Amino acid sequence: MARRQRPTPPPAAPPAAELLTAPRTFFERLRTAEPRVWRYGAPVLLAALLAGVLYALLLRPVVAVAAGAEHAAPAFTAHVTNAFGTFFLTVLGAGAMAGLGTLGAGRAGRAAEVYGATFVVLPPLYLLLAVLLLVWPGPEATAATPGTDLLTAQRAALRAVVQTPLARLTVLVLLLAP
Numbered sequence: 001m002a003r004r005q006r007p008t009p010p011p012a013a014p015p016a017a018e019l020l021t022a023p024r025t026f027f028e029r030l031r032t033a034e035p036r037v038w039r040y041g042a043p044v045l046l047a048a049l050l051a052g053v054l055y056a057l058l059l060r061p062v063v064a065v066a067a068g069a070e071h072a073a074p075a076f077t078a079h080v081t082n083a084f085g086t087f088f089l090t091v092l093g094a095g096a097m098a099g100l101g102t103l104g105a106g107r108a109g110r111a112a113e114v115y116g117a118t119f120v121v122l123p124p125l126y127l128l129l130a131v132l133l134l135v136w137p138g139p140e141a142t143a144a145t146p147g148t149d150l151l152t153a154q155r156a157a158l159r160a161v162v163q164t165p166l167a168r169l170t171v172l173v174l175l176l177a178p
Helices: 025-030 041-058 062-065 077-103 111-135 149-164 165-176
Strands: none
Touching: 025 111, 025 149, 041 062, 041 077, 041 111, 041 165, 062 077, 062 149, 111 165, 149 165
């Protein structure tokens, strides 16, 4: 009587960080693993979350100008809106790029997995920028005085923020990194 052989489980996929340390090994191990489009979704979500926090930190002086004005949204709501908007746009952009890669290369091409794995580079970069935004002195935010047009005060604060070199670097990284 012949014994049935148990099927061997497919090889495990490599961790996303291996793409940075040993790209050749990463792709060899990924090639043998079963294709899954969502495999490297965690680095994308973490990078999107940190991008939202980074954008909210960048716009702190602008929110501070509007926080004291009458009929203005509370500062916490403005920060949450800024963070969620950037999170949403980052996830949407990553999904679109992964989807287009899958359409172009097919599921066997693994474009979505490779694109998702490349997001492992962004969290350390975003954390560094967040720390710099917290410790680097930003532009002085003056609260809008009663009777002043709130939109004019916000535009002036936004212009002051955009003139700083760290803000330009942050916007450049947020736009080009993904």
